[in-house]
Every structure is written in C-alpha cells, then in structure tokens.
Amino acid sequence: MRKRNAALTESDRIANIERKKNMAITVVGSVAYDSIETPAGKRERCLGGAATHFALAASFFTDVRVIAVVGEDFGPRQEAIFTKHNIDTRGIERAAGKSFFWEGSYLDNLNEAKTHRTDLNVFASFEPKIPAEYSDSEFLFLANIDPVLQRRVRESMPGVKLVAGDTMNYWINDHKPALLEVLKGLDILLINDTEARSLAGENNLVRAAHSIQAMGPKTLVIKHGEYGASLYSAEDENGTKCFKIPGLPLEEVVDPTGAGDSFAGGFFGYLASQKQHTAATYRTAMFYGSVMGSLAVERFGTERIASLDGAEIDARFETFRELTHLG
Amino acid sequence: MRKRNAALTESDRIANIERKKNMAITVVGSVAYDSIETPAGKRERCLGGAATHFALAASFFTDVRVIAVVGEDFGPRQEAIFTKHNIDTRGIERAAGKSFFWEGSYLDNLNEAKTHRTDLNVFASFEPKIPAEYSDSEFLFLANIDPVLQRRVRESMPGVKLVAGDTMNYWINDHKPALLEVLKGLDILLINDTEARSLAGENNLVRAAHSIQAMGPKTLVIKHGEYGASLYSAEDENGTKCFKIPGLPLEEVVDPTGAGDSFAGGFFGYLASQKQHTAATYRTAMFYGSVMGSLAVERFGTERIASLDGAEIDARFETFRELTHLG
Numbered sequence: 001m002r003k004r005n006a007a008l009t010e011s012d013r014i015a016n017i018e019r020k021k022n023m024a025i026t027v028v029g030s031v032a033y034d035s036i037e038t039p040a041g042k043r044e045r046c047l048g049g050a051a052t053h054f055a056l057a058a059s060f061f062t063d064v065r066v067i068a069v070v071g072e073d074f075g076p077r078q079e080a081i082f083t084k085h086n087i088d089t090r091g092i093e094r095a096a097g098k099s100f101f102w103e104g105s106y107l108d109n110l111n112e113a114k115t116h117r118t119d120l121n122v123f124a125s126f127e128p129k130i131p132a133e134y135s136d137s138e139f140l141f142l143a144n145i146d147p148v149l150q151r152r153v154r155e156s157m158p159g160v161k162l163v164a165g166d167t168m169n170y171w172i173n174d175h176k177p178a179l180l181e182v183l184k185g186l187d188i189l190l191i192n193d194t195e196a197r198s199l200a201g202e203n204n205l206v207r208a209a210h211s212i213q214a215m216g217p218k219t220l221v222i223k224h225g226e227y228g229a230s231l232y233s234a235e236d237e238n239g240t241k242c243f244k245i246p247g248l249p250l251e252e253v254v255d256p257t258g259a260g261d262s263f264a265g266g267f268f269g270y271l272a273s274q275k276q277h278t279a280a281t282y283r284t285a286m287f288y289g290s291v292m293g294s295l296a297v298e299r300f301g302t303e304r305i306a307s308l309d310g311a312e313i314d315a316r317f318e319t320f321r322e323l324t325h326l327g
Numbered sequence: 328m329r330k331r332n333a334a335l336t337e338s339d340r341i342a343n344i345e346r347k348k349n350m351a352i353t354v355v356g357s358v359a360y361d362s363i364e365t366p367a368g369k370r371e372r373c374l375g376g377a378a379t380h381f382a383l384a385a386s387f388f389t390d391v392r393v394i395a396v397v398g399e400d401f402g403p404r405q406e407a408i409f410t411k412h413n414i415d416t417r418g419i420e421r422a423a424g425k426s427f428f429w430e431g432s433y434l435d436n437l438n439e440a441k442t443h444r445t446d447l448n449v450f451a452s453f454e455p456k457i458p459a460e461y462s463d464s465e466f467l468f469l470a471n472i473d474p475v476l477q478r479r480v481r482e483s484m485p486g487v488k489l490v491a492g493d494t495m496n497y498w499i500n501d502h503k504p505a506l507l508e509v510l511k512g513l514d515i516l517l518i519n520d521t522e523a524r525s526l527a528g529e530n531n532l533v534r535a536a537h538s539i540q541a542m543g544p545k546t547l548v549i550k551h552g553e554y555g556a557s558l559y560s561a562e563d564e565n566g567t568k569c570f571k572i573p574g575l576p577l578e579e580v581v582d583p584t585g586a587g588d589s590f591a592g593g594f595f596g597y598l599a600s601q602k603q604h605t606a607a608t609y610r611t612a613m614f615y616g617s618v619m620g621s622l623a624v625e626r627f628g629t630e631r632i633a634s635l636d637g638a639e640i641d642a643r644f645e646t647f648r649e650l651t652h653l654g
Binding site: 206226227230232242244251287326327 | 611
C-alpha cells in the first residue's frame with residue numbers, strides 16, 4: 001500500500017486523509033549529498049537536498065514528482081529511496097559531473113547550520129525541464145533555489161491549482177527583486193522567523209506576516225524552530241487569521257537538516273490529498289507539517305522519514321493533539 | 328458580582344469556573360511603583376509589583392490575600408485598586424518611608440527590561456507577617472522575592488494545599504542554596520526560558536525541565552515570551568507529561584511589565600477555583616494564564632487587568648482556543 005490509509009477512530013475525523021491519485025505535487029529543488037556533524041554524531045555524504053526531504057515527506061500523503069539535476073554519483077541505490085515511495089523521478093536529470101554537495105555542522109547551535117562547504121557541481125548550470133507527464137500536476141512546490149529558476153518553473157506550469165514555495169536569507173538579501181517576482185505567483189510561502197523579519201524589514205512577526213502577505217502569498221507559514229510554527233491566512237469564514245502549533249518537546253535533536261522541507265512536505269502533501277481547502281484543512285496541514293518535521297530530526301538526513309510507516313505518523317499526530325488540546 | 332461567572336455554552340465545559348469562597352490564595356511579594364518606558368510611551372510611578380499584578384489577575388478567579396510592605400506614598404487611591412477587586416489587604420504592612428520603586432525601559436527589546444533604577448526603600452527590611460485571618464488559605468503563591476523570605480512564609484503556612492512560586496536570575500545565580508531550599512517546598516514553579524536554562528545548567532529545555540522537577544516542584548511552567556509557554560507535569564493518567572500553549576499574535580505589546588505575574592495569577596487563580604486538579608484542570612489553567620498575561624501587556628502597568636470584565640476573559644479564552652484547536 002503506497003499511500004497511508006490508517007485505521008482511524010471516529011474522533012479522528014481530522015486525520016481523514018483522502019487518497020487522490022491525480023492530485024499530484026511537482027516539486028523543483030535540490031537533490032544532493034550532505035555531510036553533517038551534530039552533537040549526536042556525524043554522517044558522510046548522505047542523501048539530502050530540499051526536493052528529496054520534501055518529496056519523501058509528501059509521498060505519505062499524495063503522488064509526488066521531482067524536478068532536479070544530479071551527477072554521475074547518483075546511482076540506483078539513491079534512486080531506490082525515491083521509487084520505494086513511488087516518487088516520480090522522470091524529472092531528475094542526469095548530468096555529467098558530481099551532484100550538489102553540502103557540508104555543515106550544528107555543534108554550537110542546533111537551530112542554525114554552520115556551512116563548511118557548498119559545491120554546486122551539476123546544480124550550477126541547472127535548467128529545470130518539466131517532463132510532459134508532470135503537466136497535469138495540480139500542486140507545485142518551489143523548494144529553496146534561485147528565484148529565477150523558481151519563476152521559470154512556475155510560468156511553465158500555468159495549470160497548477162496551488163503553488164507553495166520556500167526561500168532563504170541569501171535570496172532575500174541579495175536577489176530580492178527576483179524573489180519579489182516569485183512571491184507574486186505564490187499562494188503559500190513557508191519561511192522561518194529570521195527570514196520573515198528580514199523579508200519584511202520588520203521585527204514584530206505579526207506585522208511582518210501581514211507585510212509579506214501583501215507581497216503575494218495569501219497564506220504564510222512562519223516556522224519558529226523549537227517553538228513551533230504559525231499559519232497566517234486570509235480572513236476565513238470564522239474571521240480567524242492565525243493558527244499556531246508549538247514545537248514538540250524533544251530531549252534530543254539528532255539532525256535538523258531537512259526539518260523545514262519535511263514540514264513543507266507534510267503540510268503541502270496533506271493539502272494536496274484533500275478535495276476541499278477550508279480553514280480546518282489548513283490547520284490539519286499545520287499538524288501534519290509539524291508531525292513530519294519533528295520526525296525528520298530524530299535521525300540523520302532522510303533516515304527517519306525514508307523508513308517511516310503510516311502508524312508512526314498517526315501516533316505523532318495524536319501526540320501533537322495531546323500537547324495542544326484542552327480536552 | 329465579584330467573581331466571574333460568565334454565561335458559557337455547552338461546549339465551553341472547560342471554562343466552567345467554580346466559585347469557592349474558601350479556596351483563597353495568599354500571595355507574598357512586592358507592591359511597588361514602576362516608572363516604565365516602552366516603544367508605546369511612558370508612565371511615571373504607576374502601581375506595580377509582582378504581588379499586585381498576581382493578585383489582580385487571580386482576583387477574577389478566587390479570593391486573594393496579599394502579604395507585602397508599602398511606604399507612606401501608598402494611599403487610599405492605590406488601596407482602592409485592590410479593594411475594588413475584593414483583594415484582602417490586611418497583610419499589606421504600612422511602614423515609614425517610601426514604597427519599593429523600579430524604573431526600567433524596553434526600548435530595544437520588548438522581551439527583556441533594562442533596569443535604570445531600583446530603590447528597595449521599605450522593602451529592604453521587609454519581614455513578612457501573616458495575619459491570622461489568612462491562616463486558612465489553601466493556596467500560597469510566593470512571588471519573586473528573596474528566597475529566604477519565600478521559605479519563611481512557606482514554613483509559616485504549613486496548612487496550605489498547593490504552593491506555587493516564581494524566581495529570577497539574580498536569585499538563581501547569587502542565592503542558589505537558599506533558592507534550592509525553597510524549591511523543595513514548591514508544588515509548582517513558574518519561570519522563563521533563560522531562568523530554566525540557568526537553574527538547570529542545561530540548554531535543552533526538556534532536559535532542563537526534568538532536572539528542575541527533580542529539585543522539588545513536580546509541576547513546572549516555562550514561559551517562552553512571544554512563543555507561549557510549556558507545562559511539564561508528573562506523569563498523569565494519560566501518560567502526558569507536557570502541554571503547550573503558543574503566544575497570542577500581537578501587533579503591539581504596550582508594556583510587558585507584570586505579564587509573567589498576570590500569567591501566574593490566571594494560572595494559579597484558576598487552579599484555586601477548581602475542586603479537582605486533573606491533567607485537564609492544569610491545561611485549562613495554562614489557557615487562563617495565557618489569557619491574563621496576553622491581556623496585561625495591552626496597556627501600561629495594571630491598567631488593563633484592573634479594568635477588565637469577565638466577558639473579555641471569556642473572549643480571549645476563545646481566541647486562544649481558535650488559535651490552537653483543530654476543530
């Protein structure tokens with residue numbers, strides 16, 4: 001069974017994930033190798049990249065198709081991690097040379113990576129190509145890459161129903177005009193506190209959120225690291241504009257790499273699995289984002305998400321409910 | 328009507344505050360004058376002090392009795408702020424001299440006050456005296472004062488059922504042995520992130536919480552400023568040990584002074600109003616703490632809480648529920 005279809009109790013109505021084969025997400029972003037050091041240990045050249053983390057997390061909820069470029073060091077063993085989760089890899093281009101490589105550590109601060117080395121390799125000349133088979137995708141996720149490429153992919157897929165994206169301080173600070181163009185075409189932006197403050201030029205996160213919503217994305221998810229995440233949406237039928245979920249209390253974070261992309265995968269994957277998108281759908285999506293993000297950090301790289309089963313997702317969902325709900 | 332008794336809907340069972348005249352809280356702490364500057368403006372010598380903020384917030388839930396010392400500058404106008412809320416002031420001793428005075432600002436950082444001046448005045452020789460009329464109090468709150476005094480009050484009231492307390496970095500860093508003695512006699516400790524990390528000597532807040540619980544207080548509330556608060560309790564019937572509530576998204580914080588004490592007043596005041604203390608009671612108490620803390624910062628000093636009505640408390644409670652609950 002490919003998509004999760006857990007046996008849920010009556011009271012679990014919110015976890016009622018529908019399976020919609022055609023509600024596919026196309027994601028464009030990096031597929032890479034990461035060498036990571038954290039207080040919990042070290043891993044050399046594990047499979048990583050934003051598109052990888054996103055696709056694996058989203059694959060538990062809906063069909064996922066990847067657009068990326070890899071080098072000759074990407075072999076059948078890596079490909080199998082995707083195909084085992086029925087992720088469509090036809091858009092992963094093979095180029096001469098090596099895959100994107102990142103080396104970083106979190107020894108002083110688990111909330112912020114210290115980058116030791118970034119080799120763009122084949123990614124330096126990445127020209128996203130969209131396979132014809134992806135053209136009926138209704139959902140598009142623009143992972144954290146050059147906003148010029150994000151925009152190109154967005155414009156090549158005019159038929160998509162919902163577009164979400166991510167970015168980082170480098171693009172906010174040094175490529176703002178290109179990024180602002182991308183934001184105009186986004187329905188949902190997912191960024192962290194620092195990025196939100198920097199993008200808006202405003203320290204108060206509520207005012208920053210409103211200012212970013214005015215740049216294009218009607219829905220904004222701001223991730224607060226260990227303090228959880230906030231959803232800002234346009235006024236809904238109940239007048240509620242903000243929803244919050246706290247961080248899971250974790251005694252140990254093994255590796256934060258990919259937590260944000262796994263959050264995005266759970267969040268957007270759940271949305272793609274749902275026919276209707278009400279305020280309640282977005283709330284539940286915040287829960288699934290937090291579920292996938294909190295699971296991702298329990299082991300290095302993709303280890304935890306790649307070996308996950310649906311029951312673990314349900315159990316973590318319940319943990320978040322217990323952590324936040326009165327009754 | 329003195330205690331709030333809002334008309335609640337069926338579904339509002341959790342907000343069902345019982346009125347128990349005899350479940351009184353005695354609070355010991357400062358009653359003071361504060362001169363405060365924030366980005367929103369300035370106030371000279373407004374009524375403040377931890378015991379004041381705590382008592383006003385708790386007074387919406389149960390009977391409150393204050394133990395403090397004030398100077399000759401504390402007149403009928405100040406006293407009326409307490410008596411209007413039926414707070415028992417018989418334990419507020421009048422001494423020759425001036426009341427405790429604090430001057431501070433939050434111009435750079437709303438999360439941390441910069442102290443410009445502290446005049447202990449009559450507080451320097453404070454010897455808490457407990458009126459005979461307070462001796463049947465079942466609840467005791469030890470606001471942030473010298474742990475030597477906290478302990479003396481605790482030992483003078485052996486009949487209390489539940490004891491909660493607060494402290495600050497000054498006592499943690501420079502008076503730790505005395506503080507550790509106080510902690511042994513506490514059921515509940517309420518502190519912030521920095522204080523928790525410093526007290527435990529541990530950066531990870533979950534591990535810090537467990538280590539502090541081992542020092543005495545079985546229940547620990549850690550306040551995260553704009554990111555809300557966490558409740559760590561001993562294993563309950565559901566096995567849940569942690570409950571979290573996010574911060575209210577506020578576009579403007581007028582004055583954070585007394586927010587922590589107002590949180591404590593809502594939290595402990597609600598507990599004192601309840602016959603039974605289950606895990607659900609503590610969860611609801613976290614909500615009422617957040618309600619009172621979030622209201623307190625909307626105006627300077629005690630202005631907001633002192634002029635509050637029960638309907639505003641109910642409305643804010645609903646806002647927190649909307650902000651956190653799936654359905």
